[in-house]
Amino acid sequence: MARAVRSGTRVDTVLLVACCVMALLATVLPLNLREAIAGGLRRTVVAPLVSLQEQAVRGRSAFLSRDETTSRLDSVALRNMQLARLETENERLRALLGLGRELQWGFVSAEALRIADIGEEHSRTLTVGSRVGVEPKTPVLAPEGLVGMVRTVDPNSSIAILWTHSDFAASAMSADRSAYGIVYPHLSEAGRDEEIPPERYLLEMRGVAFRSALKPGTQIVTSGLGGVYPAGIPIGTVLGELRTSEGWARTYLVRPAVRPPDVSNVIVLLPKRIQGQSLDRVWRSTASADSAARRIAAAGDSLARRAAADSMRAAEAARRGADSAGAPVVQPGGARPVEADTTRRAPPRGDTLRPPTRRPDASEPGARP
Amino acid sequence: MSWTRSARAVLAFALLVLLHYTIRPFLGWRTPVDFLVIAVLLSAVRVRPGAAALIGFTTGLVADSLTPSAFGAGALAMTAVGAAASWLKAVFFADNVVLHGFFFFVGKWAFDIVYVTAERRMHGVELATQILLWSPLSAAATAIAGVVLLLMLRPVLEPQAA
Numbered sequence: 001m002a003r004a005v006r007s008g009t010r011v012d013t014v015l016l017v018a019c020c021v022m023a024l025l026a027t028v029l030p031l032n033l034r035e036a037i038a039g040g041l042r043r044t045v046v047a048p049l050v051s052l053q054e055q056a057v058r059g060r061s062a063f064l065s066r067d068e069t070t071s072r073l074d075s076v077a078l079r080n081m082q083l084a085r086l087e088t089e090n091e092r093l094r095a096l097l098g099l100g101r102e103l104q105w106g107f108v109s110a111e112a113l114r115i116a117d118i119g120e121e122h123s124r125t126l127t128v129g130s131r132v133g134v135e136p137k138t139p140v141l142a143p144e145g146l147v148g149m150v151r152t153v154d155p156n157s158s159i160a161i162l163w164t165h166s167d168f169a170a171s172a173m174s175a176d177r178s179a180y181g182i183v184y185p186h187l188s189e190a191g192r193d194e195e196i197p198p199e200r201y202l203l204e205m206r207g208v209a210f211r212s213a214l215k216p217g218t219q220i221v222t223s224g225l226g227g228v229y230p231a232g233i234p235i236g237t238v239l240g241e242l243r244t245s246e247g248w249a250r251t252y253l254v255r256p257a258v259r260p261p262d263v264s265n266v267i268v269l270l271p272k273r274i275q276g277q278s279l280d281r282v283w284r285s286t287a288s289a290d291s292a293a294r295r296i297a298a299a300g301d302s303l304a305r306r307a308a309a310d311s312m313r314a315a316e317a318a319r320r321g322a323d324s325a326g327a328p329v330v331q332p333g334g335a336r337p338v339e340a341d342t343t344r345r346a347p348p349r350g351d352t353l354r355p356p357t358r359r360p361d362a363s364e365p366g367a368r369p
Numbered sequence: 370m371s372w373t374r375s376a377r378a379v380l381a382f383a384l385l386v387l388l389h390y391t392i393r394p395f396l397g398w399r400t401p402v403d404f405l406v407i408a409v410l411l412s413a414v415r416v417r418p419g420a421a422a423l424i425g426f427t428t429g430l431v432a433d434s435l436t437p438s439a440f441g442a443g444a445l446a447m448t449a450v451g452a453a454a455s456w457l458k459a460v461f462f463a464d465n466v467v468l469h470g471f472f473f474f475v476g477k478w479a480f481d482i483v484y485v486t487a488e489r490r491m492h493g494v495e496l497a498t499q500i501l502l503w504s505p506l507s508a509a510a511t512a513i514a515g516v517v518l519l520l521m522l523r524p525v526l527e528p529q530a531a
Contacts, residue, residue, distance in 0.1 A: 012452075015419030019426035019448040026433070026441025027487055034440040041434035049390045050435065056394040063395075 089264070095143035096265050102282045106273025108132045112140075112147075112160070112266045122165040124148075124263060129156045133270045137228050141267045145234030145257030145283070146170065146222060150268060158268075162260050163235075164201055171226045172205055172235050175219035179212035181205040183220065183235055186253060203236055203254040210248055214238045220254050224278060230269070232280035377525045378415055382408045385518070386428075400506035402514040403477050405432055409447055410476045411519070411526065413454035425451025439488040446483035450476050466516055473515035477508035 026034065042050055096109060112124035128134050130153045140147040140160045148162040161168055164185050172183040186202040205220060218238040224231025236254040244251045385408035393401050409428050413421035429447030433440045454476060481504035485491050491499055519526075 012417055012419030012422070016422040016448070016452045019422045019452075020445060023426060023429065023441050023445035023448055024487075026430070026444055027439075027489075029440070031437075035437045038434040038437040038440055041431065046431050046434045049386070049431070052387065052390040053394050053435070056391045057397075060395045060397050 092143070092262065093265060096267065099141065099143045099267055099282070103267065103269075103273070103279075106270045107141075107267050108134065108270065109265065109267050112263050122260075123151070123159055123161050124266075126150070126158045126160050126266065126268060127156075128268060129154045129158050131155050133272075134158050134268050135271050138271060138274065139229050139233065139269045141233060141269065142258045142263060142265075144262075145236070146229065147258050147263055147266055149228065160266075160268075162263065163203060163256060163258070164260055170229050170235065171223045172220050173223035173231075174212075174214055174238075175221055179208050179214055180223055180225075181208040181249075181252070183254060201256060201260060202239070203256050204242060205238070205252045205254050206249070208250040208252060210250055212250070214241075214250075214252055216240050220252075221283070227274070230274050231278040232283060234283050374415075378412060381522050381525055382412050384522075385411070398510070400503060400510050403480070403507065403511045404514070405447070406450065406477045406480050406511060407473060407515040407518060409451045410454050410473060410515070413451040414458035416455060418452045418455040421451040421455035422448045425449070439484070439490065442484050442487035445487050446480045449483050450480045453479070466520070469519055470512040470516045474505075474508045474512035477511040478504055481507065 026037075029037075100107065100109060108128050110126040110128040112126055114121075115123065115125055124140075126134070126140070134150055134153050136150055136153055138150045140150060146163065148160050148165065148168060150158050150160045151167075152159045163170075163183075166185060166187065168185055170183045171180070173180045183203050183205050186204040205214075208214065216238050220235045220238060222229040222231055222233040222235060234257040236256040239253040239255050242251040242253050385404045389404035389408070393404060396402075405428055409421075409425050412424050416424065425447035426444050428451075429444030430441075432447070433443040436443070454472075482500055485496060485499055485504075
């Protein structure tokens with residue numbers, strides 16, 4: 001028994017020594033010989049394991065690259081979202097520039113900052129104040145039409161109420177001046193016809209004479225009565241008549257021209273521009289507020305301005321030719337003679353020197369809309 | 370050892386080798402789990418030292434075939450670790466999880482020390498960092514994985530008598 005154990009131990013020792021010697025020999029073999037043996041093993045016995053290892057490494061690479069690809073896709077999507085927001089903002093700013101060009105004088109542009117407090121969703125803080133001539137009860141405009149009215153004024157800022165505010169009221173008329181009334185925010189759902197869809201932000205035009213029936217789609221503009229809002233500012237479009245208990249006057253539901261969420265940059269009319277001035281020429285085509293807004297937006301387009309300047313130069317050349325021939329002066333379109341306006345000049349816009357400010361309510365890049 | 374137990378041990382060994390060439394490259398850790406060391410240690414405690422040395426040598430040679438620059442170092446280290454584990458099995462292979470973990474930890478660390486010494490590629494600070502920092506971390510990961518695998522494979526490796 002002891003002999004067998006000794007024999008086994010001897011075999012173990014021999015095997016161990018042999019293995020160690022072979023391993024040590026392997027470490028000192030010439031490189032080409034080691035590579036030959038290793039290559040032989042890789043091509044035969046170890047081949048399945050090599051294949052498994054390659055697949056595992058490939059799987060890891062795919063896993064890691066998947067994360068990278070997903071992150072790239074996310075970045076692209078985020079940039080796309082920001083691009084859409086920037087395009088919208090650019091479009092609105094162009095429209096505002098166009099409106100400024102149409103108004104020509106007597107206004108300042110401002111940023112309308114949204115106040116996050118509860119109950120303040122119907123007002124905006126404007127970044128202009130009394131230092132540039134803003135006074136209480138001056139109208140606030142957007143390219144699409146009437147936004148609201150300045151309520152309180154500080155030297156460098158002011159607070160304006162939107163048309164959604166319960167205190168808002170404006171004297172209004174149909175674009176063809178066939179019906180007059182007062183426009184208020186529509187605060188209740190009562191009295192609507194079934195075909196009028198429920199919407200949160202609507203106006204109603206009250207006190208319309210019973211004989212003055214307005215069809216859906218009729219444009220409503222400010223009438224200029226009351227001295228707060230100049231005539232001709234688009235307010236909205238008639239959606240339908242509201243059923244009321246009054247028997248001597250009609251009330252119409254009006255879809256507003258300006259959506260409150262879109263109010264970010266506005267124009268504030270200065271008092272001297274309001275007095276007895278009609279803004280009909282600004283929104284000439286009040287039959288279609290959309291086309292008017294597009295026209296105003298196009299006026300802010302530098303390319304459109306350049307084209308207009310070219311046509312003006314051509315018209316000037318034509319006028320000189322006509323003057324020399326004794327013909328009447330005509331506009332580029334040939335519509336009517338030009339009336340030289342020597343009574344007033346556009347004053348420099350105070351807002352052009354205003355340093356750029358960042359809206360505190362503007363969403364951070366990457367934030368969800 | 371009966372034929373059934375031998376077959377189960379071979380099966381467990383093959384499974385660990387497969388894990389070494391699939392899970393380990395997939396995880397790609399800086400301190401990788403060495404399933405080959407676990408396989409050699411688990412096999413070594415079931416055979417005589419000579420056989421354990423042979424198993425270690427073969428396994429090391431297979432591993433070395435993928436690293437020709439260190440050819441033989443793995444075989445030498447595995448041989449030493451296998452033979453030592455077989456000789457020390459009476460001391461270490463008690464039915465204690467913590468002791469098993471320590472067994473795996475020491476086995477892997479010893480393997481790394483022999484390997485980097487025989488490889489003769491690292492010197493100075495790099496060698497010290499490898500032996501004193503990365504190798505113990507890798508040994509710890511191997512010990513944890515070894516204990517988990519041992520608990521999972523216990524029904525296979527040590528079947529209860531009917």
